[in-house]
Amino acid sequence: MRGDKLTIKEIAALAGVSRSTVSRVLNEHPDVSAKTRQQVSQVIAETGFSPNPIARSLSSQKSGIIGLAIPLTIRSLFEDPFFPRFIQGISQSCNAHDYTLSLFLFHSQEEEAKLYPRIARRQLLDGVIVAASQSENLLVPQLVASQIPFVMHGRHEDPGVSFVQVDNVNGATRAVTHLIRRGCRRIATITGRMDSLSAVDRKQGYLIALWDRGYPIDEKLIIAGDFTEMSGYEAMQRLLAHKPDAVFVASDTMALGALRALREAKISVPKDIALVGFDDLPHAATADPPLTTVRQPIRRAGALAVETLIDIMYNGLEPTRRIIMPTELVIRVSCGAGQIGQV
Amino acid sequence: MRGDKLTIKEIAALAGVSRSTVSRVLNEHPDVSAKTRQQVSQVIAETGFSPNPIARSLSSQKSGIIGLAIPLTIRSLFEDPFFPRFIQGISQSCNAHDYTLSLFLFHSQEEEAKLYPRIARRQLLDGVIVAASQSENLLVPQLVASQIPFVMHGRHEDPGVSFVQVDNVNGATRAVTHLIRRGCRRIATITGRMDSLSAVDRKQGYLIALWDRGYPIDEKLIIAGDFTEMSGYEAMQRLLAHKPDAVFVASDTMALGALRALREAKISVPKDIALVGFDDLPHAATADPPLTTVRQPIRRAGALAVETLIDIMYNGLEPTRRIIMPTELVIRVSCGAGQIGQV
DNA sequence: ATGAAAGCGCTAACAT
DNA sequence: ATGTTAGCGCTTTCAT
Numbered sequence: 134m135r136g137d138k139l140t141i142k143e144i145a146a147l148a149g150v151s152r153s154t155v156s157r158v159l160n161e162h163p164d165v166s167a168k169t170r171q172q173v174s175q176v177i178a179e180t181g182f183s184p185n186p187i188a189r190s191l192s193s194q195k196s197g198i199i200g201l202a203i204p205l206t207i208r209s210l211f212e213d214p215f216f217p218r219f220i221q222g223i224s225q226s227c228n229a230h231d232y233t234l235s236l237f238l239f240h241s242q243e244e245e246a247k248l249y250p251r252i253a254r255r256q257l258l259d260g261v262i263v264a265a266s267q268s269e270n271l272l273v274p275q276l277v278a279s280q281i282p283f284v285m286h287g288r289h290e291d292p293g294v295s296f297v298q299v300d301n302v303n304g305a306t307r308a309v310t311h312l313i314r315r316g317c318r319r320i321a322t323i324t325g326r327m328d329s330l331s332a333v334d335r336k337q338g339y340l341i342a343l344w345d346r347g348y349p350i351d352e353k354l355i356i357a358g359d360f361t362e363m364s365g366y367e368a369m370q371r372l373l374a375h376k377p378d379a380v381f382v383a384s385d386t387m388a389l390g391a392l393r394a395l396r397e398a399k400i401s402v403p404k405d406i407a408l409v410g411f412d413d414l415p416h417a418a419t420a421d422p423p424l425t426t427v428r429q430p431i432r433r434a435g436a437l438a439v440e441t442l443i444d445i446m447y448n449g450l451e452p453t454r455r456i457i458m459p460t461e462l463v464i465r466v467s468c469g470a471g472q473i474g475q476v
Numbered sequence: 477m478r479g480d481k482l483t484i485k486e487i488a489a490l491a492g493v494s495r496s497t498v499s500r501v502l503n504e505h506p507d508v509s510a511k512t513r514q515q516v517s518q519v520i521a522e523t524g525f526s527p528n529p530i531a532r533s534l535s536s537q538k539s540g541i542i543g544l545a546i547p548l549t550i551r552s553l554f555e556d557p558f559f560p561r562f563i564q565g566i567s568q569s570c571n572a573h574d575y576t577l578s579l580f581l582f583h584s585q586e587e588e589a590k591l592y593p594r595i596a597r598r599q600l601l602d603g604v605i606v607a608a609s610q611s612e613n614l615l616v617p618q619l620v621a622s623q624i625p626f627v628m629h630g631r632h633e634d635p636g637v638s639f640v641q642v643d644n645v646n647g648a649t650r651a652v653t654h655l656i657r658r659g660c661r662r663i664a665t666i667t668g669r670m671d672s673l674s675a676v677d678r679k680q681g682y683l684i685a686l687w688d689r690g691y692p693i694d695e696k697l698i699i700a701g702d703f704t705e706m707s708g709y710e711a712m713q714r715l716l717a718h719k720p721d722a723v724f725v726a727s728d729t730m731a732l733g734a735l736r737a738l739r740e741a742k743i744s745v746p747k748d749i750a751l752v753g754f755d756d757l758p759h760a761a762t763a764d765p766p767l768t769t770v771r772q773p774i775r776r777a778g779a780l781a782v783e784t785l786i787d788i789m790y791n792g793l794e795p796t797r798r799i800i801m802p803t804e805l806v807i808r809v810s811c812g813a814g815q816i817g818q819v
Numbered sequence: 820a821t822g823a824a825a826g827c828g829c830t831a832a833c834a835t
Numbered sequence: 836a837t838g839t840t841a842g843c844g845c846t847t848t849c850a851t
Contacts, residue, residue, distance in 0.1 A: 140844055151822045156846060164820055183593070186600045187539060188844030190530045191827050198578070216560055224581040228591065233600065235541070236579045238567040248571065250526070257529045257576065362762055393762060419705055421736060483828055494838045499830060507836055531828030534843045823850080827843105834839075 139182045148176040159184055199227055199442060200258040202237045204266040205245060213360065213386050214414045215431060219286070222435025223262065230443055232259070245271065253279040260442045262286060265296070265330055282445040284438050284454065287330050295445060295454040297438045301331045304427040304460030305338025306345075308409045309381050311425075311462060313346050315469050317379035317407055321354035323368040323391060325383045329360070335383045335411060351375075358387045365390025373398060379407040379468075385417045385426055392420060392467075403469035413463050425468035428461045482525045491519040502527055542570055542785060543601040545580045547609040548588060556703065556729050557757045558774060562629070565778025566605065573786055575602070588614065596622040603785045605629060608639070608673055625788040627781050627797065630673050638788060638797035640781045644674045647770040647803030648681025649688075651752045652724050654768075654805060656689050658812050660722035660750055664697035666711040666734060668726045672703070678726040678754060694718075701730045708733025716741060722750040722811075728760045728769055735763060735810075746812035756806050768811035771804045 141159075145152045150169060157165050158173040165173075176182075190196045201223055203216075220236075227234045237252060239245045252261060253275035263272060265287025276283045277293060285296040312320050322339045325332025336355070343350055353375045358364035365387025372380065373394075382388035388410030395402055402408050402422055410417055413428035441454050464470055484502075488495045493512060500508050501516040508516075519525075533539045544566055546559075563579075570577045580595060582588045595604060596618035606615060608630025619626045620636060628639040655663050665682045668675030679698070686693055696718045701707030708730030715723065716737075725731035731753030738745055745751050745765055753760055756771035784797050807813055 141846095142844080152845080153822060153824095153847080154820085157821090160846080166820060169820080181593075183597060183599075185534075185844050186594075187530060187533045188827090189846075191528075191534050191829085192844075192846040194827070194846095196530060214557065220579070221581060221583075224579060225583050228581075228583065228587050234579050236563070236567060236577050238564060238571075240564075240568050240571070244571050250524075251529075254526060256526075362758065366762065390762070393764060396764060415705065419709070419733070419736060421739060484830095485828080495829080496831080496839080497837060500837085503830080509836060512836080528828050531843090532830075534845085535828075535830040537830095537843070821851085823848105825846105825848085827846085830841105830843085832839105832841085835837085 139180055141182075141184060144173070144176055144180065144182050147180070148173045196233075196257055196259050197231065198233045198235050198258055199439065200235045200237055200252055200261040201264070202252055202261055202272060203239070203264045204270060204272060205239045205242065213384070214416070215412060218431040219264075219435045222432035222437075223439055224435075225432070226436035226439035230439065232439070232443075249275055252276075253281060255279055255281045260284075260446050262438045262442055265289065266328070280450070282442060282450060284442045284445065286434065286438050288334075288455075289330075293450070293453055295441060295450075297434055297441055297454075297456045297458070299331070299429040299434060299458050300460055301334035302338040302341065304411065304429065304462075305335040305381065305383075306342045307338075307460070307462050308411070308425075308427050309339050309342035310345070311464070312379040312381065312407055312409060312468060313342065313348070315379075315407065317469075318348075319351070319354065319375075319377045320348070320379045320381060321356070321372050321375070321377035323356050323358045323365055323372070323380060323382045323387055325357075325387075326359045327357065332360070332383055339381050358383070358390075360384050360387060362386050362390040362393075366394045369394035370398075373400070377406060379409075381409050381411075383411050385410040385412040385414045385424060388424055388426070388467075389416060389420060392424075396421075402467050407469040408467040410467075413461075417463075418465065420467070422467050423465035425465045425470065426463050428463045430458055430460075434458055482523055484525075484527060487516070487519055487523065487525050490523070491516045539576075539600055539602050540574065541576045541578050541601055542782065543578045543580055543595055543604045544607070545595055545604055545615060546582070546607045547613060547615060548582045548585065556727070557759070558755060561774040562607075562778045565775035565780075566782055567778075568775070569779035569782035573782065575782070575786075592618055595619075596624060598622055598624045603627075603789050605781045605785055608632065609671070623793070625785060625793060627785045627788065629777065629781050631677075631798075632673075636793070636796055638784060638793075640777055640784055640797075640799045640801070642674070642772040642777060642801050643803055644677035644772075645681040645684065647754065647772065647805070648678040648724065648726075649685045650681075650803075650805050651754070651768075651770050652682050652685035653688070654807070655722045655724065655750055655752060655811060656685065656691065658722075658750065660812075661691075662694070662697065662718075662720045663691070663722045663724065664699070664715050664718070664720035666699050666701045666708055666715070666723060666725045666730055668700075668730075669702045670700065675703075675726055678724075682724050701726070701733075703727050703730060705729050705733040705736075709737045712737035713741075716743070720749060722752075724752050724754075726754050728753040728755040728757045728767060731767055731769070731810075732759060732763060735767075739764075745810050750812040751810040753810075756804075760806075761808065763810070765810050766808035768808045768813065769806050771806045773801055773803075777801055 261283040288298045324336045356368040358368045369391035410426035417424040603625040631641045667679045699711040701711045712734035753769035760767040760769045
């Protein structure tokens with residue numbers, strides 16, 4: 134019953150067939166008679182045998198392992214509930230498709246320099262998912278050069294790079310448009326770091342909403358944070374001097390910081406200032422007041438990244454897959470709510 | 477320059493030596509003359525060759541891969557900033573020791589049933605780190621049976637199981653003792669789920685502190701949460717009826733929920749009720765009021781789990797390693813502060 | 820439909 | 836100190 138040290142050879146002997154036949158049964162190859170298949174399957178079941186994945190990989194030139202690479206600059210995200218959910222989506226999809234997930238985090242440039250080549254070399258990994266960070270990523274060129282299947286989470290300029298992305302621009306535009314419809318006139322924004330494409334896109338969405346309505350852009354009402362709670366807090370404090378009547382904050386975590394600053398300054402939300410966040414993390418609903426926010430399908434994006442990667446692994450790098458997922462505006466109290474309805 | 481499709485054979489030919497010699501250089505085997513070593517190294521550097529990890533694994537019977545298994549019931553933890561940090565610690569240590577990390581999350585019992593045997597079979601993984609969840613874990617017996625090196629994060633009853641753990645009992649005792657010293661008399665606690673050993677231990681620590689001072693135990697002042705913010709909120713609401721003057725909450729996330737309930741009830745912290753959390757997550761410092769809490773070395777625990785595992789892989793399963801890490805009481809405002817000093 | 824045999828790329832005795 | 840050789844456990848032609 135202990136299938137540990139068994140090999141395909143023993144199974145073959147026990148079932149009275151050749152090793153090739155056992156292999157065929159294992160791989161659900163059609164050219165096996167029903168009778169033989171049944172015999173072999175029985176032995177496999179009885180012994181609890183399972184083929185050695187390493188040997189299988191060497192022979193088939195496929196490891197069954199997908200890598201998830203999270204470059205250095207994303208680190209701050211790792212303090213955010215965003216990341217666990219993303220990984221959950223990826224993991225779940227890997228399990229469903231019988232892939233093993235390997236996680237590569239980088240804590241220094243030395244680690245990046247050392248590990249990037251290993252990841253890019255198509256030896257251990259069948260494919261890679263890369264969490265987008267700075268545009269001038271060092272990993273992507275190596276991935277491209279090695280021809281290994283990979284997808285980015287977050288958009289990428291390079292026309293040959295496939296990605297799965299949430300529609301940050303549109304999500305932001307809808308959030309700000311909602312504020313405009315509710316009558317806000319001086320709408321500020323707290324952005325993420327501009328080396329993050331989603332931060333850039335959310336800011337872009339903010340600008341588009343204002344342009345569309347012919348609102349003036351006031352640079353003083355645009356302040357950069359870095360996606361941490363503290364940066365949201367500080368940005369809000371600075372914003373106060375310019376008397377905004379609404380703020381679109383590029384992440385819920387920063388919005389929580391902004392809320393804290395407003396609470397300290399005894400400014401009422403949404404009466405004095407309306408607030409909208411981005412992400413719809415669990416904390417958004419329980420914030421005081423509950424946070425209106427742009428929900429993005431985080432887990433789903435992770436799962437879709439895996440599915441897209443598998444598609445590429447099976448069907449080739451071309452054409453470039455560029456998947457953009459919709460967001461949803463979740464209206465709660467902090468925007469001065471009252472259901473105008475989903476925008 | 478493209479080292480991708482190169483094998484040890486080509487390198488041997490280019491360097492004018494045998495494959496074994498190349499292998500020896502690769503593995504830093506001493507029996508190679510300085511001259512030969514230099515020649516071979518040169519070729520390796522010039523070609524950018526790196527050995528195929530799969531082939532190496534098959535031959536050496538070592539994969540260089542460590543698995544991190546996170547059973548089903550821990551899922552709620554994944555909503556917590558706890559987990560990312562733990563994984564960071566693990567990843568960093570894996571990188572430092574040249575191990576690849578594979579992540580196994582389970583989203584259903586079917587997945588567990590399917591994947592546990594694969595994890596336990598010592599084929600793909602050289603060792604496993606298991607995040608403790610329920611005591612009656614299904615994975616551990618399989619791990620024990622297969623003789624694969626593994627460590628738990630969190631204590632385990634089985635005398636043969638190695639683990640790395642934070643001293644939850646002592647951390648809780650110190651927190652509650654601090655409240656007692658500050659003059660609190662009706663000290664309540666919001667616990668985690670009792671199928672979590674750390675929740676059990678933190679409750680135990682609470683009880684010990686009261687016993688030590690001869691304080692009575694009032695069952696009404698002990699309410700179970702489940703480590704979510706919402707459960708802290710609800711537990712606090714129920715606690716209000718019994719007029720506690722202090723609450724020891726078994727996690728910062730739940731403490732944030734408790735704070736929310738108190739804010740809604742217009743009860744002042746720490747004036748009317750003192751509060752102490754556990755974890756020292758980033759949100760604790762920025763809570764309103766800043767949360768006194770028991771800091772646990774999460775990243776360090778992850779790193780230590782890896783180091784302990786590697787120790788076991790090299791030196792054998794015996795003796796059982798049982799590592800207990802100290803906590804630190806971080807005094808802020810919510811406990812009615814004023815530095816009495818670190819307790 | 821099944822078996823025989825040749826690898827996959829490396830490591831590790833064993834021999835010299 | 837270096838080379839020769841036999842695997843590691845599986846997949847996959849190529850025969851039959």
